[in-house]
Amino acid sequence: MPRTGNTRGKRTARRRGSSSRVGLPEALLDPRCYGPGVESVRLVETHVSWVFLTGRHAYKVKKPVKLPFVDFSTLKLRKHFCEEELRVNRRLAPELYLGVVPIGGTVEAPRIGRAPAFEYAVEMREFPADARLDRRLEANGVPREAAAELGARLAKFHGGLPPIRGVASAETAATAQSNVEELAALMPAQRRNEIAALRAWTERRCRTLLPIFERRAAAGAHRECHGDLHLQNLLWRDGKIVAFDALEFDRKLRDIDVISEAAFLAMDLRAHGRTDLAYEFLNRYLEVSGDYGGADVLGFYLVYRALVRAKVAAIKRAQSAADDHGVERYLATGLDLTAPKTPLLVITHGLSGSGKSHVCAELVSRLPALRVRSDVERKRLHGLEASARSSSQVGAGLYTAAATRRTYGALAEIADSLLRNGETALVDAAFLARRERLEFRQVAASNAAGFAILDCTASRRELERRIRARASAGRDASEADLAVLEHQLRTAEPLDRAERRQAITVDTERNIEYAKLAARLRAAA
Template identity: 45%
Template sequence: MSHNVQPALIKNLLSNLRQSPETPSPDSVTLLETHISWIILTGSIAYKLKKPVDLGFLNFSTLAQRKYYCEEELRLNARLAPDVYLGVNTVNGSEDKPMIEGDGPVIEYAILMREFPQSAQLDNRLKQGLLSSENMEAIGTMLADFHLQLPPALLTNEYGDLAQIHQLVDDNITVLKAYLSDDETTLSSIEEWIDKQNKALAPFFIQRKQNGFIRECHGDLHLRNLIWIDDHPVAFDCLEFDESLRWIDVMCEVAFLVMDLLSRQQTALAYAFLNQYLQQTGDYAGLALLPYYISYRALVRAKIDALRDQQSGISPQEFKATETELHAYMDLALQISQYKQPTLIITRGLSASGKSSISKPLAAELGAIRIRSDVERKRLNNLKATDSAATTVETGLYSKQATQDTYHRLLEVTEQTLAAGFDVIVDAVFMHKAQRQSFQRLAEKMGYRFVILEFTASVELLKQRIVSRKKEASDADLNVLVHQLRQWQALDSDEANYCLEVSTEVPVDVNALAILTTNFPQH
């Protein structure tokens, strides 16, 4: 079917749907258009038809190809959005008299979808001020659950190979070099960093594939492809037209959403999502590749903007908006490439002193990775964070050996994460000096900034909190608190210089605490 007759089919479909007795209101039938699709809205149901185009990177030019990719889109999105993607319908008859699931020959295919308001898209919710840290944490949990159940790619295929990863990155550079020929300074700096990273990260890329982290992901996970509906997040519009762009490292998928938020100056939302994802999966080792993949995703979007700017018929307003967006992506890629001295923050405080409740929003505000002893202790024993491991003091998961193993795990993950260039908050009691000392030595050895956040509250308030708090990762009860109080000792003089005390007797201003922590003097 030729491209120039397709709009007649769409026009007649719109007319027929407006006249259909099943349509609630003729005025509710409207058309949305992208560069590869038409979406007909009816008020409750949407029909998505693929345009008969061949753009090189995708080919929908034949009816058989459009049928195949409609079915692929349905298969892929059934994994994350089964209530949105309802089936594939035929369009029958003729271009003059097309009917959905009608009589006569099949002339087109349409994906049948549940319609949702555009205001549900997360890019629109962000503009409306309706996107919260809790929303992003829910997305972190949703994506973690999705990734954990995906089978890994076969080691024999090319997905996740060094050559393939490098080629995808090089394709972006080639397009951007041609477009930004008058101003190559930024791109040259980014390209130089990428070349160094390709060499430095080669063993990590190889190990990730061997360890099964290349999986058939969503492939196009950014705010415009996420909705908040029925009080939970839904990811839709999986990338169906090129399997090499969705059989990727799960951390490359995470990087897309993190990049999208960072490019919009939404650091707290990005890290609320990222920390929840990491807490669920434990994939802190993947952070070694995250800056590289954030840069890659920023350059992909910059390339798309560059190509859009060169299309005929683009309006001056659209050109200006696209240029602004392109340079935001380039600025982010440049920022990622520049070294920043990481900061290591450890908490210290009795159970229920507010370590976890404050360190979570603080990590988001600072753009730091939070590593929790309560969670990692249970991960070491193949338990979920919310599984109960309550026992008598210093037995079971809380024996001296188990606690030693937990702090060793915390140190190991902290070392990896700092080496990847991220600030870290370690959320733990840190009761004994030996536990704190290994982290202090790491910071001093590597030249990282080091801060101890000591959380305090009255014993009476601690007891009230323990009795009344909801069950989460911590198993601490009143017996644990009593045990801690008996052993508690003040910080030594060599530690006191690093200590910032945080009283939780009154509500804590997290933004102010973030500023204090960032500017805390180093001795």
């Protein structure tokens, strides 16, 4: 289990062992401590732990330290926090975290797994250093689908956690403001103006958002999360992204708004030049969780998380001036996130089977944008999962005129929230009625946003083929069948001349150059 810190061999460990625990780290470098099959041991050291790598397994031993942010000063506390580390991490990485094991014998001749224990360790599966996600990104080894899948998995994880009650919303604001001051104390004088701008932005946003913090806390948005979801605490394993190393030592750092957690990873992806993956992750997270109301605090938490990482990097830089540790990267990301933006609203237009959802999926990372789907939101309004089958007929069940008006009303509210918070919104719906399109054009205008219509077309024969194939697969949120298509063909109101001027038509039976399409849509902003 490679960790950020100093990697030492046996000789170095003997020379620089901890004076508070003379002999233990050196002794645990002996392969005989671990039983048969271990031939060599490497040590990775952090401020609060020793991690011993044996090739197959890793053993994390907490140092007997008491610091302002952590207290591991007694064996009872160290055992407790080993158990907490196991508990909080098994929620997201059960395949990595194997158990808490006793360390018996003597300090000079310790044995893993022997009782009675004079120390404890968290036993994990070791993984290659290049599996860590920041390193996978450097090698361009993180596919879009994996970022989206993590977004869906994290949303389900958050959704399954009990709400944390009694959160003092003023603490959220106070924590963010204190973080700026701590960062300021670590930055050189030439950064004074930038820090002042970040301080002013944070103070303004805290004042504006305080009632929203309170509303979200009351609604149960705070859960016991991972708490430290950045790229160095994620790894690539068996074709998916796995989160590990959750914060075990401070419950307050885990009991956070779920959007703060999602924002942490989205920010770090953006800071590492992968805004495309950030939007794949965020888009799927919001689609599965339905927490589009979180758009009101998303921008705040993106900046807050950038400045937290800037502060951590600045502390490391002060200890090792030879390395920037990412200070400039995170500071630049924070400043960029506070810059004013001109949002864009893109609505689709097209019959069932015309490829709207497929085209939108390709545009999420390229615009980039947050997408909202009518098929998903319609079912959410009726308490159904996206993949559930309602067996509603044309004009009945989920598809009555009233249900459709309610669906488009919900889509308009979400689009308004996204635009209001500077995000580009991509609304994936048929928009076959002129009044629906007009309503959304007004939403864009009220937010001083650009507006474009993505007009998707295909031949009737292809529409029918796609609808049959989709129904046969049974995996899509859409329930449109051939009867729905017939109804649409009879009742659809075509784009008028004014709408045509704001429309970009895409023949989805042809190859689409998505980068060029995204550029044309962005020009509408």
